[in-house]
Amino acid sequence: MKRGDFHRHAGGWTKWVPLPSTTWTRLRPGRAPLRCPLLTDADLARAVWTATHLPDLFTALRHAVCAHYEGFPEGLDVRAVHIHPVTRDGIPYVGVEFRDLGVALHGTRVVDLGGPEIATQRRIAEEDATDPRTGLDEALIGYWSSIPFDYGVMECSEFELRANGQGWTNLTNALGECITRLTWRCPESGLLELRTEDGRVSRHSYVVTGAPIAAVTFDEPVEFCHQFARSG
Incomplete structure (x- = not known):
């Protein structure tokens, strides 16, 4: 070019x-x-x-x-x-x-x-x-999917966290999809807080690893899943 x-x-x-x-x-x-x-x-x-x-x-x-x-x-x-x-x-x-x-x-x-x-x-x-990403963990920013860890499971979960503090989650199974829009922040290191549009708040302790693939593991599940891989 x-x-x-x-x-x-x-x-x-x-x-x-x-x-x-x-x-x-x-x-x-x-x-x-x-x-x-x-x-x-x-x-x-x-x-x-x-x-x-x-x-x-x-x-x-x-x-x-x-x-x-x-x-x-x-x-x-x-x-x-x-x-x-x-x-x-x-x-x-x-x-x-x-x-x-x-x-x-x-x-x-x-x-x-x-x-x-x-x-x-x-x-x-x-x-x-x-943007200095104040109150956010840059390691979590992006799109994540549970598919690499869904061995023999007939549903999958995904979420996207954006640098502007907005995002969404989605649970997909045989009955269809359930999409939830939300905001997010990290009130302390290793702790993710999600707030849905109707005001429901959940907190999830997590660990991000980089090998063999970029992955995040939650103590408390996000959309019924504990482990997600980064995509893109």
Whole structure:
């Protein structure tokens, strides 16, 4: 990818890129505009990173989108992929704009989700990039699934904790899915506090390990499971 691949538009620079073959969209022939407000060497490097990692980005945001809609969303239209001139730990911030939805990501980590404007707001990336994560354990931020530990069990649990203190949990079994939206914090080291929208509070002592896979183990279960692996 080089500067000559981009063309100028009112809001910056655009290059059309192929979407991953597994992307669940109506857009044909499977392309979307990759948009950068500037085109410095750093912006070009962020664009290359984003184009290379598009399959990982769409895989990562799928869980959050399904939780948002409380089910699998059929045929979302991808309007654009926005690259913000912001990084943290060398990883760029990207916004994926759908017709009725926007997702802000830091690499494969979901930062925020809401209306289409969420994907275009540089402020969200800047605030996340400088956030000291006060009261949160960075080791817990991200998407976690019990699937690697569900040996012979006909249900699974998952949760996502975001750096803005919001998140969700989901229990899936033969009867369907049960999604709970919540806020979270760590009042002390090794203790996770979850507060649901209806005000229910639960506390869970935990240990995070990194080998052979990144995993967290809770003394008190989260959605009936004690052990989860990080995904993405």
